[in-house]
Amino acid sequence: MDSEVAALYAKSKDAVLKVHTELPASLARTTFGPAHRVGSGFFISADGRLVTTGTLVEGAESFWIDWRGQRIAAKLLGRDPLTNLALLQAQTDAPTPHLEFGNSDELRVGSMVVAIGFPYDQPSAPTVGFVTGLDIGCGKRIFPVSYIRAGCRLHPGQGGGPLLNARGEVAGLVVAARAEDQCYALPANAVKKLATDITQHGDPQYGWVGLNVAERRLPASDEWQVYIKEVLTNTPAALAGFQDRDVLIRICTNEIRRSADVLNTMFYRRCGEKLKMSVVRQGLTQEFTIAVGKRPVESEPTVVTAPLLVPAVVPVSGTR
Secondary structure: OOHHHHHHHHHOOOOOOOEEEEEOOOOOOEEEEOOEEEEEEEEOOOOOEEEEEEEHHHOOEEEEEOOOOEEEEEEEEEEOOOOOOOOEEEOOOOOOOOEEEEOHHHHOOOOEEEEEOOOHHOOEEEEEEEEEEEEEEEEOEEEEEEEEOOOOOOOOOOOOOHHHEOOEEHHHHHEEEEEOOOEEEEHHHHHHHHHOOOEEEOOOOOOOOOOOEEEOOOOOOOOOEEEEEEEEEOOOHHOOOOOOOEEEEEEEEEOOOOHHHHHHHOOOOOOOOEEEEEEEOOOOEEEEEEEEEEHHHOOOOOOOOOOOOOOOOEEOOOOO
């Protein structure tokens, strides 16, 4: 395994870089933290687009990267507080090496993964681990999509780096660490979706239909079902004819058995898309076609991943 990890790291490390941010003096040493912070990031395209954590860029007014011994200015294209992702554009005309995305749906508990980042503002290093869970939340915190939990021992500064699969493809974006024995990564499929949204629209395009759902275990059974707890008024769901207590069994071709199935399916839906949804009402299966709308700001969850667990950025003194 040593030689395989070494080869993977050698192949991938040039696309992983240090990301620096500087806060305005008025915000320094406030709730946003120290004025100068540094973390990790990685290129996702040959034109210099890169991703890192939203934690690193929050409140900042200037951005730059260390890459191949150069300081290169960067521009913030957008960030998503819900997932803790930020997309930047490096101001360089040179083609940039970039990592290829894998299909994060193929990950399973036990899959080997390798995180690459810059611990404590030191040179980059790989950290080997295994997928230990695919979680829709942590404690009372609910994620907008299932995150990859990996047994990688990470340190401050490695947040924003890639989590790679055994083929060297991006499996996820490291967004938080818990203690120093595991990390959470936003899946590659979600990173791709959000990067495309921000590039094309300037912000994430979350689909929304106006349903609040809950799950319950069936009596004397190991099976669960998801039911509609509330249909919000004047929403696509209300217009389509959904009712409270309808049991949701299918969205498009995806079977719905747990609340996580709903979140993971709806996360990738786009505004304007038509969905076929099936419910059971009074013992009878009914099908609806619903037009996906854009989630209003007031409906966004108050729990986000940015303050989750241990911040994976390093505060440093001075400007570089």
